[in-house]
Structure formats: C-alpha cells, structure tokens
Amino acid sequence: MSVGAKVRSQLARRAPRLEEAVVRANWRRHNRDRAFDPAAITDPTQRRLADDLTREGVAVGTFDELIGDPALWDEAAAKAKRLHEAWQPQEAEAGSKASFLTKLATKEFDASDPFVRIALHPAVLNVTNAYLKLRATLRALELWHTHPTPGGAIQTQLWHRDADDVMNVKLYLYFTDVRVPAGPLTYALGTHPIGTNRTVPDHDEHRRSTDDQMARVVPESEWRILEGAPGTIVFADTCGYHKQLKPESDERVKLVGHYVSGTPYVEGALELRGVDESSLSEDQYYAVFDRGRA
Numbered sequence: 001m002s003v004g005a006k007v008r009s010q011l012a013r014r015a016p017r018l019e020e021a022v023v024r025a026n027w028r029r030h031n032r033d034r035a036f037d038p039a040a041i042t043d044p045t046q047r048r049l050a051d052d053l054t055r056e057g058v059a060v061g062t063f064d065e066l067i068g069d070p071a072l073w074d075e076a077a078a079k080a081k082r083l084h085e086a087w088q089p090q091e092a093e094a095g096s097k098a099s100f101l102t103k104l105a106t107k108e109f110d111a112s113d114p115f116v117r118i119a120l121h122p123a124v125l126n127v128t129n130a131y132l133k134l135r136a137t138l139r140a141l142e143l144w145h146t147h148p149t150p151g152g153a154i155q156t157q158l159w160h161r162d163a164d165d166v167m168n169v170k171l172y173l174y175f176t177d178v179r180v181p182a183g184p185l186t187y188a189l190g191t192h193p194i195g196t197n198r199t200v201p202d203h204d205e206h207r208r209s210t211d212d213q214m215a216r217v218v219p220e221s222e223w224r225i226l227e228g229a230p231g232t233i234v235f236a237d238t239c240g241y242h243k244q245l246k247p248e249s250d251e252r253v254k255l256v257g258h259y260v261s262g263t264p265y266v267e268g269a270l271e272l273r274g275v276d277e278s279s280l281s282e283d284q285y286y287a288v289f290d291r292g293r294a
Contacts, residue, residue, distance in 0.1 A: 017198060024193065027166040031134045031261045034286055038130035046123055049235060050130035053169070057192030057240040058224060059127070063173065063231040066123050073231065076114035076255070080104075080143060080175040084253050087145055097155045100247065105143040111275040115141055118173065119257040125283045127235055128169045128259045135286035136169065136259035140269040144256050146183055148247040157246045158208035159188070159201065162238040165264040167193050171257035172234040178227055178254070183247035185226045185234060188218040192240030201241075214241065262290060 028035075041047050045065050052059035063073050083104040090102070109116050118124065119141050128136050162168065178184045190197040199217040201209040211220075218241070225245065226234050236242060260266075268290070275288055285293055 020193065020198065024166055027261065027263060028133070030263045034135040034262055034292065036129040036132070036134050036283075038133060041126050041130045043123070043126070046126045046130070049127045053127065053131045053235050053237065054194065056187075056189045056224075057195050058187040058189070058226065058234065058236045058242075060226060060228065060235075061233045063233055066127075066233055067118065067121050072114055072117060076118060076173075077175055077230070079114060080253055080255070083143060084145060084175075084251075100146055100149045100155075100157075102145045103142045104145050104253070106141075107269060108271045108273070109141060110273050115143065115255055116272060118255065119171065120284050120287055122281060122283065124171060124257070125287060128171070129283060131169060131235070131237070132167055132259070132261065134261055135283055135292075137262065137264075137268070137290040138257060138270060138287040139164075139260045139264065139266070140256075140258040142256045143253065145251065145253050146244065146247055147251045148183075148249055153243075153246045155208075157183070157244050158210065159203075159214045159241050159243045160206075160208045161191070161241050164258070164266045165239070165260045167237055167239055167261070168264070169259040170236050170238050171255070171259070172226075172236070173255040174228050174230055174232040174234075175253045175255070176251065177229055178232070178252050179250070180225065180227065180245060181248040182250035182252040183245040184228070184252070185236065186243050186245050187224045187226065187236060188214060188241040189222045189224055190240075191218060192237040195240060209241075259287070 038050060041050060045061060049059040049061050049066070087102060087104060105115065119138055125136070172185060176182065197218055201217045202213040203209045228234070272288060277285070280288060282292065
C-alpha cells in the first residue's frame, strides 16, 4: 500500500468528512481541464435548480420552465408512450431489480433522438455542470418503466447511495403522473457529498438501509418524496441517500440521464450514432466525447 493510500485509509477511519474532502480535492485536480464556473449561469430557473441541488442534493422543476420546447416535449412523450404501450411483462428472478424495473430504451441512440436532445440540452447541462463545477460527460441514457410487485421493498426500493463517481448527477424526466402509488424517487436531504449530513446509517451486507435505520440519522421530516405530473424534471446527486418508494398500484415511466466527471468509477454505457461534431457547443462536446475539442 502506498503512503497516500495509508493516509487516506487512516483518515477514513478517524475523520471521514476530512477524508471525503481530500478525495474531492484530488478529484477536482484530475478534472481541472474541464472546470466550469457556476457564476456563468444567469438564467434564473437554471440558477435556482443548481442552487437547490447544491444545498439539498436534489432539485425539482418542469420541462416547460427549464427547456420550454413544446415540439421536443411532444416528440419525446410520444416515443415514451409507444415504448410503454409495447412493453410486455417478462419472466424475472423473484427479488431481482428486473422484477419491477424494465429499461424500455437504453445504450444505443441516434443523435437526433428526442431523448438525446433533452439530455444534451444546454439548460440541462448548465444545471448539471454548475453543480459539479465541471463539464460533465453523459455516461448513460435510459427510459425506465417500473410497476407494482408483491412483497416488501427490495433492491433500490431500500435506502442506498451510488458509488459511480465522487459526485454525479442524474436527470429524471417524468412521462407519467408519478404519485405515491407509482413509487416516486425519495431523497434524504443533505446526504449528498457536499451536504450537511454524511452520516452512514446501519445497513445490510449490500449497504441498503430500511426506513427505521435511515430515520435514526436523517429524520423523516427531511425525506423528500419527489412526486410530479408529466413533464416534471428532477436533478439528483445519487451519491446521496435515496430510494424508489415501492409502487403500490401504478406504473411509472421516466427518462434517466446519468452525468459523471472525467474520472468516474464506472465505464460509459452509451453509444450515440450520427453525431454532427460541428453543431456541438463546448459543453455538449464534453458530454458526448468525454473530452474537449483538440
């Protein structure tokens, strides 16, 4: 083990918040070539969302106020509806994530796809980049469908936090009306990497926690249930504690975009076809190619 690794190991045991700060500083150093100044954001909606995300780890808006392109919304919503209507239940192992979640679209997209145009929209990238303070890469893009299943909460229906990067952002765009019966995303405020509460709750061997375990470190009054009508947009740093409420009776369809730094802990899971490089802004170029222009 290197001297640096030994120091980080000791810090993690004796001063976890300090150790996290050291990791973030090192992460920023490795990503300094893609630094982004949040002060460059002047649009009030984008600024509010970035500030909320920084303060709480999650931010909520609408497609209309953030992107404001009715034709793009109609095109995306129509595609989501077609894919949802074509869905057929599949056999899945009991207790697996696949038993309640299906990816209706994933991995490969044309650059002209409405889902791609949303994920690469300048307003979306501004919020994401302002929070991360760097030009992010769009690591993955998927259309999720979740539905009720028997039994208790399992898998991502329990509290957990992701370890895909030091900090990351996920974009969720609702195409259905998502209320408690449909199992909305639920977030423990302030548990994101730069939040005020980084206490780790008791957990099982998969590092997942029950409501009772979470309540001992984050009171239920600070859990945010992210309900919303079609067109609701949620930004979340899923390195903070979150879960999907277990669906009771309704289904949920939403677009999920995953944004990471240039040094994530996971590989990319997106292939874009037909990209016109000359049409991309610098932020979009980083998002697509994981680097700046030569």
